[in-house]
Amino acid sequence: MYTQALNTAETDDRGLEDAAKAAQFQARIDAEERIEPNDWMPAAYRKTLTRQISQHAHSEIVGMLPEGNWITRAPTLRRKAALLAKVQDECGHGLYLYAAAETLGTSREELVDAMLAGKAKYSSIFNYPTLTWADIGTIGWLVDGAAIMNQIPLCRCSYGPYARAMIRVCKEESFHQRQGYEIMLTLCRGSDEQKAMAQDALNRWWWPVLMMFGPPDATSQHSDTSTKWKIKRFSNDELRQKFIDATVPQAQYLGLTIPDPGMTQDAEGHWRYSEIDWTEFKQVLAGNGPCNRDRMAARRKAHDDGAWVREAAASYAAKRTQRQTAQAAE
């Protein structure tokens, strides 16, 4: 999902640590206890979560870019206010998540620097362009819909600060999906051109959205430990299937066609989908998606442009502290 790049093998250094502590830790996880920042935890648990939560945070921040692209061109004031509010929420979600990641001992500055240096990933989905207004509807409906599917089980993640951040995020996310679906519904009830625009956006976003859930279970190297630690409660394929089953009727209601001619419904009611092009996914993660360079350039520019603000705030605070210390000494 927002942490797809997590799917790389983690070096297991638990052997170096106290086996008794590790066993006790696992017993706590198994008993559904939440792990809190000051608790003992295996180094690999800390490392995995720092990476997952910070990648999730980076995704929220980079996720503002494709939608921000349309704020000035939203078709009505109502749509513009809603989109602006949504983009503000994404920023807020990024900040909750950075705060949760920091409880594991890495500062936000370090996490952001790693992202700007290209050492930390963000979700592949934000490397696709938003070409028309219908893309904004599709992002709310599908990208946020997929994110909700992934984030609801994370509300029960074993790490307390992450779980609590997810509860807050999920509460706010519902508006995002509904505003997206409302845009789609309006377009689909509009002129032929508007409906065609909605269909075109669905055609372009469908497969990248399915890739958001990460590689298929058979090839996902990291899931076992994450499942054992109850960071992950459902596998990539399970979540993908749940998402598809929920989405197909929504598309049917809009009168749109899912761009997968091979799709069929099985006896249990699940929609069986065609093979996903994982080469494209790997290419996008490797930096070769349509907008990777744009996104990184925009983030670096924003960071550099903000440097004087951070410097000014810090030097003002330092001046005030100095003055207070001087007054106290008098």
Next chain:
Amino acid sequence: MATPNTPLWEVFIRSRNGLAHKHVGSLHASDATMALQAARDIYTRRGEGLSIWVVPSTAITASDPAEKGMMFEPAESKIYRHPTFYEVPEEVGHM
């Protein structure tokens, strides 16, 4: 000679597994260790908590409740931040 003041501390308790610490009240203590012990004795006599935080009251910066109108005005008028603002037909189901 007047009795010197003892510092004030704010007490936060995690009542249950997985919940955030919540403010429960304050107390006086000379240092952090004593504040933590006093918090246990004053606020958790009936097993109210799993974990306690104590924070010097002077470390808290608060908004002025008398100015709450101006403080929270930006959120008041933005009904479009709520899911119910958007029309999703019942047939589509929960979203």
